[in-house]
Amino acid sequence: MSGMMASRYVTVVGILGDPESGKTACLVSLYLMVANAQMEGWAFADSRSLMAFEDIARGARDWNAGHPPQQMTVHTEMADDRRPGFLHLRLVRKADGRRVDLALPDLPGEWTTALIGTAQVDRFEFMRAAEAIWVVVDGRALASKDRRQGVISRVGQLSERLKTMFDGHVPRMMIVVTHRDAGEMAESVSTRLATELERREVPARVIPVAPFSDSAEIKPGFGIGELIGVTVGDEPILPEFWPESPPQKDARSYLRYRRVQ
Numbered sequence: 005m006s007g008m009m010a011s012r013y014v015t016v017v018g019i020l021g022d023p024e025s026g027k028t029a030c031l032v033s034l035y036l037m038v039a040n041a042q043m044e045g046w047a048f049a050d051s052r053s054l055m056a057f058e059d060i061a062r063g064a065r066d067w068n069a070g071h072p073p074q075q076m077t078v079h080t081e082m083a084d085d086r087r088p089g090f091l092h093l094r095l096v097r098k099a100d101g102r103r104v105d106l107a108l109p110d111l112p113g114e115w116t117t118a119l120i121g122t123a124q125v126d127r128f129e130f131m132r133a134a135e136a137i138w139v140v141v142d143g144r145a146l147a148s149k150d151r152r153q154g155v156i157s158r159v160g161q162l163s164e165r166l167k168t169m170f171d172g173h174v175p176r177m178m179i180v181v182t183h184r185d186a187g188e189m190a191e192s193v194s195t196r197l198a199t200e201l202e203r204r205e206v207p208a209r210v211i212p213v214a215p216f217s218d219s220a221e222i223k224p225g226f227g228i229g230e231l232i233g234v235t236v237g238d239e240p241i242l243p244e245f246w247p248e249s250p251p252q253k254d255a256r257s258y259l260r261y262r263r264v265q
């Protein structure tokens with residue numbers, strides 16, 4: 005990966021999230037979609053880690069007479085507990101031919117647990133090169149009244165750790181909420197999540213996804229295209245600083261400005 009980074013621009017993504025939140029599922033879903041030309045707007049160009057992708061995607065291919073397996077992915081374990089392995093994917097955007105090389109680490113959830121609990125940051129050295137960070141959260145935990153507050157506080161604590169790690173300049177951050185197929189996130193929940201992050205001064209975009217789906221209404225791979233778009237920086241994360249509004253005749257906008265704010 006460092007060889008490739010020396011010769012071309014590579015977008016490194018930091019992928020964090022507690023065990024079983026859906027990190028590997030997002031990577032498998034992304035790979036299966038681009039490999040099968042199912043991803044809107046993007047086409048597969050190359051990968052230097054096809055074997056590694058095939059390895060993590062094997063579960064999702066193991067269908068039994070048309071029935072999906074109980075588990076699409078297995079718990080991620082690391083051969084090397086000190087350094088992450090990266091998956092590589094080169095995509096081409098159909099609209100303008102832009103190529104992006106993504107470096108995606110598939111980390112075990114325990115790394116995030118240890119980062120939140122004990123600020124164990126040394127093995128996250130690679131994150132200094134990260135251009136975007138995904139914080140993956142299990143959408144079912146967010147939907148559950150009992151677990152919700154705990155999940156939101158953990159995301160807050162994690163963003164504090166990231167602030168320290170990046171000396172206040174945290175890269176583009178996305179809260180990737182999995183299990184969209186189990187139901188849509190209530191607006192009040194996404195507002196609480198956003199408020200928690202604003203309070204910590206770490207702006208982030210909340211993106212609901214369903215790498216796999218148990219529902220007929222939500223297609224597997226839901227939201228993954230949007231996640232890639234935001235990751236490579238197509239869409240701004242911050243709200244517009246000074247929104248434009250076309251002037252209206254006789255609106256007395258100048259006098260009313262303070263009142264409408």
Ligand SMILES: Nc1nc2c(ncn2[C@@H]2O[C@H](COP(=O)(O)OP(=O)(O)OP(=O)(O)O)[C@@H](O)[C@H]2O)c(=O)[nH]1
Pocket residue numbers: 021022023024025026027028029030074075076077078079080081111112113114140182183184185213214215216217218
């Ligand atoms: N139906 C459905 N299943 C999902 C979704 N996201 C993840 N899963 C399943 O949830 C389980 C855990 O997902 P993983 O991607 O393995 O979780 P992880 O974050 O990589 O977990 P660790 O490797 O243990 O840190 C797997 O069985 C996935 O197939 C989703 O959006 N919908």
Ligand SMILES: [Mg+2]
Pocket residue numbers: 027028029078079080110111112113
């Ligand atoms: Mg995993």
